[in-house]
Amino acid sequence: MLRLSKKADYALIAMKHLALRGDRGSSSAREIAALYDIPIELMAKVLQRLVRRGLLVSQQGTRGGYYLSRAPLQISVADVIQAIEGPVTVTACSTEEGGQCEQFSKCNVRDPLFRVRERILAALGECTIAELAADPPTPAPARPAVLHTHL
DSSP states (O other): OOOHHHHHHHHHHHHHHHHHHSSOOOOOOHHHHHHOOHHHHHHHHHHHHHTTTTTTEEOSSOOOOEEEEGGGGGOOOHHHHHHHOOOOOOSSGSSSOOOOOOOTTTSSSSSHHHHEEEHHHHHHHHHHHHHHHHHHOOOOOOOOOOOOOOO
């Protein structure tokens, strides 16, 4: 099963948040963490990794914070996921540390699965942060009304 880690989820949440801010300035790790109920330490680590990978810029000072390094249309979901997770893989042999397994010479699914990986990467590469930001925010779940009855 293909599944993103919490760190990748948080990175995409932060990138969408910053894309929605646009030219209204940067956001701090504390602000993003509080808005989305994410532990501040984890959010700070995720944001720093995105800075190291060139997807965000960090600005120091009282008006400091993080902002996108380029337009949301120029940053793909694949860019963000790979910045956090490393290369997208489907099988152990598609990783550098996977090397050659015992079935390598007789494996009949290695090449087809490599093509599946390429399709996944292509799909993630076509989806941009701008596209994520274009989706309307999910409304908060409605709280059930409390009925008061007087007997």
